[in-house]
Amino acid sequence: MVYDLTVADESVLRCGICFLPLKPPIFHARYKDALYAVGHALCSSCSNRLKNARKCHLCHVAMPDGYQRCHALEDVVNSIHGPCPHAPYGCDTRPTYHAREEHLLQCPHAPCHCPGSNACSFVGPVATLIKHLTAAHGWSCTAEACDGASFGVYLRDGFNFVTTVRGSAHYTSSY
Ligand SMILES: [Zn+2]
Ligand SMILES: [Zn+2]
Numbered sequence: 001m002v003y004d005l006t007v008a009d010e011s012v013l014r015c016g017i018c019f020l021p022l023k024p025p026i027f028h029a030r031y032k033d034a035l036y037a038v039g040h041a042l043c044s045s046c047s048n049r050l051k052n053a054r055k056c057h058l059c060h061v062a063m064p065d066g067y068q069r070c071h072a073l074e075d076v077v078n079s080i081h082g083p084c085p086h087a088p089y090g091c092d093t094r095p096t097y098h099a100r101e102e103h104l105l106q107c108p109h110a111p112c113h114c115p116g117s118n119a120c121s122f123v124g125p126v127a128t129l130i131k132h133l134t135a136a137h138g139w140s141c142t143a144e145a146c147d148g149a150s151f152g153v154y155l156r157d158g159f160n161f162v163t164t165v166r167g168s169a170h171y172t173s174s175y
């Protein structure tokens with residue numbers, strides 16, 4: 001880490017057309033005139049759709065060679081990392097801006113709401129939830145907390161089963 005950096009304008013990290021976070025490969029408009037060497041950036045699928053374009057999508061400056069790969073910007077987006085929003089729940093992953101959504105979908109520290117009863121307001125990561133189910137609701141749980149292995153949580157009161165695979169995106173529940 002260099003020091004505490006702030007990105008003042010989040011849009012510079014997004015595609016100028018679809019507004020999704022830019023991730024490699026990134027393309028930009030390259031102008032004939034070297035004075036305008038830094039072109040407006042766009043993602044690979046948008047540049048693919050506009051591969052016959054000869055004017056920048058944003059400022060309409062002529063670009064005789066079309067959109068070109070921009071390695072400098074790729075290095076920039078790959079070097080910007082931020083904390084996971086679940087850091088308060090124990091996640092110490094710092095995904096890049098463009099990998100944030102993907103990480104959130106599989107963050108093992110994502111808080112879960114207690115399925116116990118409407119009156120229960122417990123929210124916490126899976127491991128803590130399991131302890132909570134036993135401690136607060138007296139449900140018998142079998143858990144094997146080991147990476148790559150799945151563990152079953154067997155609940156009473158109308159719940160048939162909850163299967164949670166640690167460290168991956170597979171959370172299934174059936175009731
Ligand atoms: Zn795009
Ligand atoms: Zn432009």
Ligand SMILES: [Zn+2]
Nearest residue numbers: 084086091107
């Ligand atoms: Zn996380």
Ligand SMILES: [Zn+2]
Nearest residue numbers: 114116120122
């Ligand atoms: Zn509860």
